[in-house]
Amino acid sequence: MVDSQHFTDAAADYSRLAPHLWDRIGADAVAAAGPQPGERVLDACSGIGSSALPAAAAVGADGRVDAVDLAGGLLDALRQRVSKRRLDQVRTHQADVLEFGQPGEYDLVQCVLGIMFFPNFTAGSRQLVTRLRPGGRLMLAVWDHGVMADIGMRAFHSIQRVRGEKLPDPAYAKSARENDEPDGADADARADDASDTAAGETDGDTVAGDKAGLSFDQIDTQDAFGPWMEDLGLIDVTVTVQERNLELDDELAWLVITGSGFRSMLSGMSDEQIEEVRADLLAGLHLDGFTSLNTSTLVGIGHRPE
Structure with a gap:
């Protein structure tokens, strides 16, 4: 998990990036989930409210949206947006969403780009399911496979150059490498892995229903995400x-790093080093003509049985 302090530190940059990225992703995902007037919604990992706010507008004054996040700085930004839009049906909570709420309390539970930060993304997602009333629906949005990995690795390599040391590869390194390989066998293998897990295949080290070593890049394709969600019940x-794609200029390219979870890579660096990383990253993007970033997401929606 990324320390919530990194997200609090990034709150201003999250807000600056939001109109270009986070709010678009949140609005699209919520539109697919279709909150109805008067419904109760749990918005997990709310951040600055990119999914909580459109949900609140949809449920109206007779509905309720509980927006939950660990990062106080992001929730402060959300509260300002709530006040500006007069959406009194939004209630903000600084808490661990996996310990929040009561069983069967909500018509809709939604989590946009959040489950990858759970200590165990399958166990955490199952916990979200318990918060649904019978017949209620869960909406999960995640990055499509490999999305964001390329620019993340570019920033990672810039950091290595500035720090002059070899660092452990980040979790998305495999996805970045796969983007350079032909489609086919790897994608099929990921779908097979997720299908096996959904069918209940386990081994001696299974935790909370996950096969030992199940990684997020085994479920983040359209073919694999559905069976995994079915296995949640x-x-x-x-x-x-x-x-979707985000057309980049220098400001937006750097905001993608500082206004996202990527910001944690800059932890412990001086302002001078961070400026060197920025210059190195942008120089590489210019050299390679990297001007458009794929920001596509998968949106999965499922219902709790009656």
Whole structure:
């Protein structure tokens, strides 16, 4: 997990990036989930409210949205947005969402780009399912496979050069390498792995229903995400790819690093070093003509059985 302090530190940059990225992703995901007037919604890992706010607008004054996040700085930004839009149906809570709420309390539980930060993303997602009333629905949005990995690795390599030391590869390194390989066998293997897990295949080290070593890049494809969600105990699962691209200038390219979870890579660096990283990253993007970032997401929706 990324320390919540990194997100608090990034709150201003999250807010600056939001109109270009986070709010678009949140609005698209919430539109797919279709909150109805008067419904109760749990918005998990709310951040600055990119999914909580459109949900609140949809449920109206008779509904309720509980927006939960560990990062106080992001919630402060959300509260300002709530006040500006007069969405009194939003209640903010600085808490661990996996320990928040009561069983069967919500019509809709939604988590946009958050489950990858759970200590165990399958166990955590199952915990979200318990918060649904019978017949309620869970909406999960995640990055499509490999999305964001390329720019993340570029920033990682810039950091290595500035620090002059070899660092352990980040979790998305494998996805970045796969982006340079032909499609086919790797994608099929990921789908097979997720299907096996959904079918209940386990080994001696299984934790909370996950196969030992199950990694996020084994479920983040349209074919694999559905079976994994069914294994959470959901029915009538649908998964759609919401395709989008972000056209980059220098400001937006750097905001993608400082206004996201990537910011944690800069921890412990001086202002001078961070400026060197920024210059090195942007120089590489210019050299390679990297001007458009794929920001596509998978949106999965499933229902808790009646």
